[in-house]
Amino acid sequence: MLFEVTLHSVFIRLMKEQIAQLIASAVDALKADGTLPGDTQPNIMVENTRDKSHGDFASNIALTLAKPARRNPRELAQALLAALPQSDLIEKTELAGPGFINFFVTQASTAAVVGQILTEQTAFGRGRAASKARTQVEFVSANPTGPLHVGHGRGAAYGASVADLLEAAGVPVEREYYVNDAGRQMNILGTSVWLRYLEKCGAELTFPSNGYKGAYIHDIAAAVFDQHGDQYNRDIAQVMANIPVDEPQGGDKEVHIDALIERAKALLGDAGYGIFFNAALDSILADIQDDLSGFGVNYQEWFSERGLTSNGDVDSALNTLQENGYLFEKEGNLWFRSTDFGDDKDRVVRRANGATTYFASDIAYLKNKFERGFDKVLYIWGADHHGYIARMKAACQALGYDPERLMVRLVQFAILYRGEERLAMSTRSGSFVTLRELRDEVGNDACRFFYVTRKAEQHMDFDLELAKSESKDNPVYYIQYAHARVCSVQRKLKESGWAWDKESGLANLALLNTEHEKDLITKLSKYPEVLTAAAESYEPHMLANYLRELANDFHSYYNANKMLIEEAELRNARVTLSEAARQVLNNGLTLLGVNAPEQM
RNA sequence: GGGGAUAUAGCUCAGUUGGAUAGAGCACGGCCCUUCUAAGGCUGUGGUCGAGGGUUCGAAUCCUUCUAUCCCCGCCA
Secondary structure (H helix, E strand, O other): OOEEEOOEOOOOOOOHHHHHHHHHHHHHHHOOOOOOOOOOOOOEEEEEOOOOHHEEEEEEEEHHHHHOOOOOHHHHHHHHHHOOOOOEEEEEEEOOOOOOEEEOOHHHHHHHHHHHHHHHHHHHHOOOOOOOOOOOOOOOOOOOOOOOHHHHHHHHHHHHHHHHHHHHOOOOOEEEEEOOOOOOHHHHHHHHHHHHHHHHOOOOOOOOOOOOOOOOHHHHHHHHHHHOOOOOOHHHHHOOOOOOOOHOOOHHHHHHHHHHHHHHHHHHHHHHHHHHHHHHHHHHHHHHHHHHHHHHOEEEEEEHHHHHHHOHHHHHHHHHEEEOOOEEOOOOOEOHHHHHHHHOEEEEEEOOOOOHHHHHHHHHHHHHHHHHOOOEEEEEHHHOOHHHHHHHHHHHOOOOOOHHHHEEEEEEEEEEEOOOOOOOOOOOOOOOOEHHHHHHOOOOOHHHHHOOOOOOOOOOOEEHHHOOOOOOHHHHHHHHHHHHEEEEEEEHHHHOOOOOHHHHHOOHHHOOOHHHHHHHHHHHHHHHHHHHHHHHOOOHHHHHHHHHHHHHHHHHHHHHHOOOOOOOHEEEHHHHHHHHHHHHHHHHHOOOOOOOOOOO
């Protein structure tokens, strides 16, 4: 059961699993001789020790079985130790503390991981997820009304790393971006472009307070003008005739902008209006796609919201809810009784005027995802969306799907600092820092790493100065430097006229006996479980922290032991170990979207 | 008012099946370059794990109450 075949290799079972097997044998033996009740169902836990003096692994099995066995824990541990089968993995065992069993593993059995790494290379540590459920990860999904800002950046880095981790753990993954290309905001956007276009044509007007004021709107308007000339120009008096006044003039800004949208549609016709709407959408979406792709964030699918309404998915989803008996009418509106599933209040899905709500699209989109065959759908949202979880879970159940199949991870916003200075981030004034600006200033590697170095639900401080610094203070450079150092050793090795003899190195791993060497080997052996745990819990920060520790162990080793030495066997063993470290650093960095440079 | 998140060293944060003496980086002391990149290493100081109660062999971790900070609570998108 624990053996799984991949293209590259048969998995070597983790040391932990093998030790658990030994304990299971001992428990069986004690059941057979009556020390333990025959119906004992042991939950065998083997954990990594925190303190090296406690050996490599420890089990609390005697503590958990003491009660059913009616035995003193230490006494029981002693009996288990006596019943433990012989194994050449184990150097020695100890009974410790209140009844822990500590396992000290032989150097040879741990060092075997070095050969495994060099054989499996990029496949090392992969494919161990317990569940291989086909999973869709939807993330970023920012409205295409403007460039991505630094808040989206964290969702992008987090989502991409989670997806890559899942894939590495052997879970089939698809990455998707939901393009909100329908709805009022998009109409405001299209109309904003048209108004700028009118200005370009020479009109003088007061731009609506609720319109999109960014510089990119002018650019899009200019592009339309270049392509179509002034054929969509309209007399400004005609445009503004009977439009309710804007907020600064004492009116309502929403009413004002809605009237302008209707006027644009009326004066331009569907085709003409579509020119502006699509110019805005295409331009901004292309910009977002370029931005993300430059950030190393790639999708299998860009899913259009407009498609949902045009192909009847929204109606179909509402019909399903109707058939299942969860819709009702009140005051002309159609409601979804989400309170049946624990939501705070019921939700409108279709307004009295016939327009379906945004939530109705979300329900249709969810149904669509399941109909495409995904076993699990993972949503990555900004923390401000946590209120949507209850209604989406409710919709999931009302549609007849197990709510466990819908998962949401919330990402807190990052606060940018430049040294001590906190950077203001006002969306209102349009002066927010864009993701592209951040990437340009800090670089993709530092951005990707910094964003995922903290737990997603943690508020985080992102210090630009630290991210840019090229010193050990900066964890990205610190880890990359460890990788580059190994490459440098290889270069020096060649210059010295020695060749790296891998076979000799593998044959002489037993020579790697210093504390630093043993620590580094042990750390390398943990990579598969770190990768798997990080993937299964959707927590890439676990990998980021691991890489920091691995780099630290390597730097310590490098500093304490010279590799390019006359003694060929030890030289080869050391170079072999550092190559294994390089491979794992490379694998891990790649999963986080960070480059592993050969030279700094 | 209701709901959620967060609270661990001076600062930023780990601590993921409840385990033994709570860790890392930064900052602040001390030390290590005739040595493969010192872009590095070693080492010291530093803690009432927000507060109180509970669960048990054992709690930073689970339950409960409270406090502080942030976020959400529209027929918006």
